[in-house]
Amino acid sequence: MSNHAVDLGDDQLNDRIAAGVAAVERLLHDETNRGASFVSDKAQHLSEAGGKRFRPIMALLASEYGQTPGSESVVKAGTVVEMVHVATLYHDDVMDEADRRRGVESANSRWNNSVAILAGDALLAHASRLMSQLDTHTVEHFAETFEELVTGQMRETIGAGEANPIEHYMAVIKEKTAVLIASAGYLGAYHSGATKEQATALRTIGGAIGMVFQIVDDIIDIFSDSQESGKTPGTDLREGVFTLPVLYALEEDSEAGEGLRGLLTGPLGADADVERALELLRASNGRERALADVQRYLDIVSAECSALPDIPATHALLSLASYTAARVG
Structure with missing residues (x-):
């Protein structure tokens, strides 16, 4: 936006x-x-x-x-x-x-x-x-x-x-x-x-959109092309911040998971280490599992919106949520 x-x-x-x-x-x-x-x-x-x-x-x-x-x-x-x-x-x-x-x-x-x-x-x-x-x-x-x-x-x-x-x-x-x-x-x-019910629904919708927003940001940080997103991939990894897709990959019983557990013990200094970590993350199911969480929050937005009156704002909230999610590319 x-x-x-x-x-x-x-x-x-x-x-x-x-x-x-x-x-x-x-x-x-x-x-x-x-x-x-x-x-x-x-x-x-x-x-x-x-x-x-x-x-x-x-x-x-x-x-x-x-x-x-x-x-x-x-x-x-x-x-x-x-x-x-x-x-x-x-x-x-x-x-x-x-x-x-x-x-x-x-x-x-x-x-x-x-x-x-x-x-x-x-x-x-x-x-x-x-x-x-x-x-x-x-x-x-x-x-x-x-x-x-x-x-x-x-x-x-x-x-x-x-x-x-x-x-x-x-x-x-x-x-x-x-x-x-x-x-x-x-x-x-x-x-x-x-109404009180509507205010509560809008609180829930806002919170769910907020969760989508942040998880999507974290996915973009690892999996996006820097030309498209304007962000340098792996910024969080360099700082030793492990976001949702990384945490899912780290608990995975796979070669990628094992490689990441050996590599991600703190902030990553060397570019080669960041590259290697990004490769392992792409080989893991971290992205899919994080996207499943995004979908769970999108479902909450849909469910709450279906109980709201059918006015332009309701459609706008739904498209705001899907727009936020679509930034993953």
Whole structure:
């Protein structure tokens, strides 16, 4: 999805969502442009770098089920979710010691870790102020969401330990990635006056799309052609991060599995080792098993959508899910 128009299969829906995203952009800019300039400059660094605005789009789509789609409250809720998403990017960059993010220098390489953490904190302050203009239910929902985000980040940082590595991985992406897209679905529906059942369904749909999004990203990291994806295959392997297809391959009783268990004992430094690992992964059934999980989440989206009214937004959610999955190629 580009930064600009998203084709959701219905011209009027496209117009409403585009207008909603533009309103989110304005509010995001105005709300982060407060206080001392040395704070606002840094808080705006990543939020102005763009991004797909996937979460606000999810909130706006979910608001189509209530009486007030795209209302001021919905725009505020979508902006809150995006602010928190960007705040977690600042904090993630510090933990990952990343030097690029969204095509610009990451905040921590441009300044330093302390400033990056404080910029993330400033965004959380702005998000809290916006939530205070909504209602206490939103604040409560958000506290639960944020606790889950922190749990996921900490779970990832500490590592699987004695836990099953695949269950550990699934818990991390549910808590770190899916929960915020689920939150966008829920808050968009809630603030448009959708029914409680619909808000719950949209929360589930958002979470399932979030799981698809992350698993697909992880598959692309290993199996895609760098010309097509713009990513260097095996980035996660170089960093010693073992994602779902790798974890499946590692537990396989095969030559590929055995070779990988010998090779993947930590980060891979040499290009030849990365190449060898990618070869072994292609020979394993890691990709198929990860794709089976993607299909399981797509089935959840289909089942939840079939219980929603037959409106353009429902078709848009289905195509958003299949579009996300289709990036695997």
